[in-house]
Amino acid sequence: NAGVTQTPKFRVLKTGQSMTLLCAQDMNHEYMYWYRQDPGMGLRLIHYSVGEGTTAKGEVPDGYNVSRLKKQNFLLGLESAAPSQTSVYFCASSGDSHQPQHFGDGTRLSIL
Amino acid sequence: GQNIDQPTEMTATEGAIVQINCTYQTSGFNGLFWYQQHAGEAPTFLSYNVLDGLEEKGRFSSFLSRSKGYSYLLLKELQMKDSASYLCAPMDSNYQLIWGAGTKLIIKP
Numbered sequence: 618n619a620g621v622t623q624t625p626k627f628r629v630l631k632t633g634q635s636m637t638l639l640c641a642q643d644m645n646h647e648y649m650y651w652y653r654q655d656p657g658m659g660l661r662l663i664h665y666s667v668g669e670g671t672t673a674k675g676e677v678p679d680g681y682n683v684s685r686l687k688k689q690n691f692l693l694g695l696e697s698a699a700p701s702q703t704s705v706y707f708c709a710s711s712g713d714s715h716q717p718q719h720f721g722d723g724t725r726l727s728i729l
Numbered sequence: 730g731q732n733i734d735q736p737t738e739m740t741a742t743e744g745a746i747v748q749i750n751c752t753y754q755t756s757g758f759n760g761l762f763w764y765q766q767h768a769g770e771a772p773t774f775l776s777y778n779v780l781d782g783l784e785e786k787g788r789f790s791s792f793l794s795r796s797k798g799y800s801y802l803l804l805k806e807l808q809m810k811d812s813a814s815y816l817c818a819p820m821d822s823n824y825q826l827i828w829g830a831g832t833k834l835i836i837k838p
Binding site: 652657658659660661662675676707714715717718719720721722723 | 733759760762770771772773774777779816818820824825826827828829830831
């Protein structure tokens with residue numbers, strides 16, 4: 618099993634560009650999450666999904682959109698990238714809210 | 730507001746024991762997770778406590794006191810590979826994890 622796979626692993630964007638980060642899980646998990654992690658801070662939840670076709674806002678949703686068209690995939694979009702969105706982005710999945718979250722390896726995103 | 734407090738950094742010696750404390754204030758409580766994160770890698774699950782008391786899992790143990798808003802992670806027989814950040818994450822009433830900034834543990838020979 619691959620677990621949780623994130624693509625791409627690294628990306629450099631210019632301010633104003635758009636891009637989509639892809640997260641795929643093969644554990645048949647219902648719940649999926651997108652976090653960002655910045656130096657000296659805890660993981661911050663951007664958006665999450667409790668099942669196929671559903672999404673909800675987390676702590677820091679502004680500037681991001683998500684879609685969960687298929688159970689195994691959770692996409693994070695940046696419509697107009699800003700330098701403040703430079704961060705490491707982690708996707709995670711879990712069977713339900715009480716089960717441990719399994720994380721992907723992260724996407725290191727730099728916005729110039 | 731919701732708040733997690735952990736020491737920023739700790740240093741310990743290989744073979745010794747170290748206790749990493751975490752105090753929290755959350756809107757409601759539905760359990761607390763501990764994760765390990767090596768530099769440049771993803772967090773990995775260590776333990777989950779929902780009731781008061783000690784949960785032991787090999788060299789790692791985790792303790793919870795709900796009335797005190799307090800948890801600790803105990804690492805025994807420290808190995809060099811235990812050098813990592815340890816993240817405390819209580820779950821609030823909306824079943825969202827509230828993540829601390831983590832404690833960077835440095836193991837010295």
